[in-house]
Amino acid sequence: MELVTAKTNISRGALGEAEVIKNNSLLNKWIDEVGTRLTETGNIIKGVQEKAKENFTAVGLPTKKTEDFKYTNIRSYLQDDYAAKNGSASLTEGEIENLLTDEFVSVVLINGKYVPEYSRLKNLPKEVTIKSLFKALEEGNEVAIKQFNAGLEKTTNPMTMLNTALAGDGIFISIPENFSCPIPIQIANICTAEAKSFFNPRHLVYLHKNSELTLIESYHSVNHNGKTFTNSATEFIIEDNASLENYILQDEDILSQRNDVRHFTVNTGSHMNSVAISLNGGMVRNDPTIFINGENAEVHLNGLFIVKENCHTDNHTMVEHRAPNCMSNELYKGVIADNATGVFNGKILVYRDAQKTNAYQSNKNILMGDKSTINTKPQLEIYADDVRCTHGTTTGKLNEEALFYMRSRGLNEKLAKNILLQSFAKEVSNTIKNEAFRTLIEQKIEENIQ
Amino acid sequence: MSGSNEILEEFVQGEYKYGFTSDIESDTLPPGLNEDVVRFISTKKGEPDFMLEYRLKAFRHWLxxxxxxxxxxxYPLINYQNISYYSAPKKPKEIKSLDEVDPELLRTFEKLGISLLEQKRLSGVAVDAVIDSVSVKTTFKESLSKLGIIFCSFSEAVKEHPELIKKYMGSVVPYTDNYFAALNAAVFSDGSFCYIPKGVRCPMELSTYFRINTAGTGQFERTLIIADEGAYVSYLEGCTAPMRDENQLHAAVVEIVSHADAEVKYSTVQNWYPGDKDGKGGIYNFVTKRGICLGNNAKISWTQVETGSAITWKYPSVILKGDNSVGEFYSIAVTNHMQQADTGTKMTHLGRNTKSTIVSKGIAAGKSNNSYRGLVKVNRGASNARNFSQCDSLLMGNNCGAHTFPYIEINDKSAQVEHEATTSKIGEDQIFYCNQRGIDTEKAIGLIVNGYCREVLNKLPMEFAVEAQKLLAVSLEGSVG
Structure with a gap:
């Protein structure tokens, strides 16, 4: 028997012509709906968008057969009749007042669009740049132009391509060299829209060498009257010896569906800690990718997801060790109740040159409801030998003995369960270093596990 | 004979207008696959109609x-039309003495501690008629049939026990299951059949080794094992000695049915030709192995030691349907040079109080890639399901890769599932410790690897375990510079 070697697998997985035409017309419909807002920002962006359009047309929206979306069927959330829209300031200041606090510099984004009037910037140090990303590009901000799409250019994620092709305005934050931002910056993302709206906000966060930033992202929805889909993408660049603390609170209503792509580029000697707390939202997918490009970097990625009712939360993480002597640590914990579904799909990829890597990944889940589901897929793909990589995952119920112990001491069942769940959640919330935000999160967790 | 000649005539006149590459005596079909080929195989084997229909259905589905x-x-695309799907058992080239055998092969035999007699048999040297294994085979067969155990080739079973074949064939791995299972169902050559009646404990380890026709079963093997209520059998497949084989593509199917209170233990040692150091040649092994615990308290245990083949694609699985049933998977997969292995298991929990254990040890050396891929699925209603998985990978050298892809899908809140995996290399301090005590590095590696694999080796039947240990050392030879 002979195996044909000449033919390679060019056509494997490629779509048929009919499908490509369908993708093309769907994308064109969405492009028409958002209009061409980028003409004035120059040809660079236009080129980027054209390329993304081409890439998306070739792959289309992910299906259940797309390995990375195996457990989250995007097509059942984002349908063809969704209308792509640009963000707008359609709320009054009073409606969002209680979502902001004076302890942070608060930046208000409504459906991804930056609204300076509602933002609280009086405590913002003058060294820090915060502005609309498109404005920064128009003004010829060198950092913005150089970094826009640099990290996501080679993405294979169709949702990222879609975001780039339809990119709506978002925020641009830049921290100068040797500057440590003394006050946390909060980005309050508020979603308010008609049913079947589809948003694609795009953000860029840049930390120059030796700088430090605590960035809080909070997600809320106000005056929602139908299901909406937000497909956001944020690029983070952490230069040498810089440090980023990134905290995320997802607390939207059941009509909100979102896919958040975060791309972190981590350079030599830098440090990052990202903590995602997903408490509410109809469909939430967090998709952080971390490229460790320089030596001696340290990456922490933590997440807590509490899913209830018919909701669906997916944490899809990718840590790429591309340089030696780095460490990454990942901890995701899930509590799934009612008819909800939780997903954890984490991957650690260690390149051939990334010797002396230490990478850890842990996922722990508790199933509470008779009809709750957890799908977990922790993956290791390792090409370097002098490494220490582990992953572990457990799924189970609350410890019967611990419950019995508490009940025998007079605590009722509900309280005993609450105590156990809170301590389960605390392992993640404890990784939030900012005390004010941690207290807020702990309160929120308490409210949500009742 | 004239009957089959007529059929051959038909073929010559029909689709095969260029005739056969060789004359009728050698019975080899020219490369190519179509319905006529499937019919030809079935007729050639004298199968009843239901088998032919089954094959044709499978073939049509495969298309x-x-x-x-x-x-x-x-791997490069496989051209399925370039394979010959029927070749009657070829007579091995007559070799008169061991002097004519490849010295490399002999050295390996020596290291594995295989007896001279055995060496002759394995390398195809004509063996003295007195110790011909036919006699061995018959004695075994007699003592087994006294207990009501049926152990024969698949073709024999098709003719002699069609009711069992009809009932069980394809019940665990239907031909619609996957590409390679469909291909196997259409063109399978032969294999083993084993039936243990109610309440019988098979007194010996059943091994393909005793079945003389194994050598000719070729590339599309099919095995069916049925343990009726309360029965027990331990089944061994393969051999530690290197297998030379001309067929590059292997697509086997193994089905196990374990009824209530029955237990089946299936052990495999696979050491097929992995190709040379540059990855030339070598066997592509695409196997579908699956067992079902049909009744309550049934048990199926897979143990495998995979050291050969250029490509291994193999996921021995257990469907835990009966309440309190148990599934186990113990695996060692070693890849060296250019070998690639993607192997693991699937445990599907359907019944209540079901338990599964997965222990997988991967060792990658040279430029090889070694992946564990497994699925643990707990269906709604499979209350108190319990799973423990452990997947360790050992990397030797910086040109290989070790990967872990577990899939865990839990739909029942009372399930308890744990999975852990580690990837690391052999500690320099461990090697240093051995060196200090006068054990050279190569031996030290063997020692450490054996320790690393002990959990799985312990599950193998004793003689097998000893051979497997030596095999590990041989497979990793030269992987440390």
């Missing part, structure tokens, strides 16, 4: 399928 490419494997 609608696409070759799967989700595994972490890279």
């Amino acid at each position: 609608t399928m696409k070759e799967p490419h989700w595994a972490h494997l890279h």
Whole structure:
């Protein structure tokens, strides 16, 4: 028997012509709906968008057969009749007042669009740049132009391509060299829209060498009257010896569906800690990718997801060790109740040159409801030998003995369960270093596990 | 004979207008696959109609399928029309003495501690008629049939026990299951059949080794094992000695049915030709192995030691249907040079109080890639399901890769599932410790690897375990510079 070697697998997985035409017309419909807002920002962006359009047309929206979306069927959330829209300031200041606090510099984004009037910037140090990303590009901000799409250019994620092709305005934050931002910056993302709206906000966060930033992202929805889909993408660049603390609170209503792509580029000697707390939202997918490009970097990625009712939360993480002597640590914990579904799909990829890597990944889940589901897929793909990589995952119920112990001491069942769940959640919330935000999160967790 | 000649005539006149590459005596079909080939195989084997129908259904379904490419494997496209699907058992080239055998092969035998007699048998040297294994075979067969145990080739079973074949064949691995299972169902050559009646404990380890016709079963083997209520059997497949084989593509199917209170233990040692150091040649091994615990308290245990083949695509699985049933999977997969392995298991929990254990030890050396891929699925209603998985990988050298792709899908809140995996290399301090005590590095590696694999080796039947240990050392030879 002979195996044909000449033919390679060019056509494997490629779509048929009919499908490509369908993708093309769907994308064109969405492009028409958002209009061409980028003409004035120059040809660079236009080129980027054209390329993304081409890439998306070739792959289309992910299906259940797309390995990375195996457990989250995007097509059942984002349908063809969704209308792509640009963000707008359609709320009054009073409606969002209680979502902001004076302890942070608060930046208000409504459906991804930056609204300076509602933002609280009086405590913002003058060294820090915060502005609309498109404005920064128009003004010829060198950092913005150089970094826009640099990290996501080679993405294979169709949702990222879609975001780039339809990119709506978002925020641009830049921290100068040797500057440590003394006050946390909060980005309050508020979603308010008609049913079947589809948003694609795009953000860029840049930390120059030796700088430090605590960035809080909070997600809320106000005056929602139908299901909406937000497909956001944020690029983070952490230069040498810089440090980023990134905290995320997802607390939207059941009509909100979102896919958040975060791309972190981590350079030599830098440090990052990202903590995602997903408490509410109809469909939430967090998709952080971390490229460790320089030596001696340290990456922490933590997440807590509490899913209830018919909701669906997916944490899809990718840590790429591309340089030696780095460490990454990942901890995701899930509590799934009612008819909800939780997903954890984490991957650690260690390149051939990334010797002396230490990478850890842990996922722990508790199933509470008779009809709750957890799908977990922790993956290791390792090409370097002098490494220490582990992953572990457990799924189970609350410890019967611990419950019995508490009940025998007079605590009722509900309280005993609450105590156990809170301590389960605390392992993640404890990784939030900012005390004010941690207290807020702990309160929120308490409210949500009742 | 004249009957089959007529059929051959038909073929010559029909589709095969260029005739056969060789004359009728050698009975080899020219490369190519179509319905006529499937019919030819069935007729040639004298199968009843239901078998032919089954094969044809499978073949028609296969035509609608696409070759799967989700595994972490890279290989050139296989041209299925370039394979000959029927070749009667070839007589091995007569070799008169061991002097004519490849010295490399002999050295390996020596290291594995295989007896001279055995060496002759394995390398195809004509063996003295007195110790011909036919006699051995018959004695075994007699003592087994006294207990009501049926152990024969698949073709024999098709003719002699069609009711069992009809009932069980394809009940665990239907031909619609996957591409390679469909291909196997259409063109399978032969294999083993084993039936243990109610309440019988098979007194010996059943091994393909005793079945003399194994050598000719070729590339599309099919095995069916049925343990009726309360029965027990331990089944061994393969051999530690290197297998030379001309067929590059292997697509076997193994089905196990374990009824209530029955237990089946299936052990495999696979050491097929892995190709040379540059990855030339070598066997492509695409196997579908699955067992079902049909009744309550049933048990199926898979143990495998995989050291050979250029490509291994193999996921021995257990469907835990009966309440309190148990599934186990113990595996050692060693890859060296250019070998690629994507192997693991699937445990599907359907019944209540079901338990599964997965222990997988991967060792990658040279430029090889070794992946564990497994699924643990707990269906709604499978209350108190319990799973423990452990997947360790050992990397030797910086040109290889070790990967872990577990899938865990839990739909029942009372399930308790744990999975852990580690990837690391052999500690320099461990080697240093051995060196200090006068054990050279190569031996030290063997020692450490054996320790690393002990959990799985312990599950093998004793004689097998000893051979497997030596095999590990041989497979990793030269992997430390």
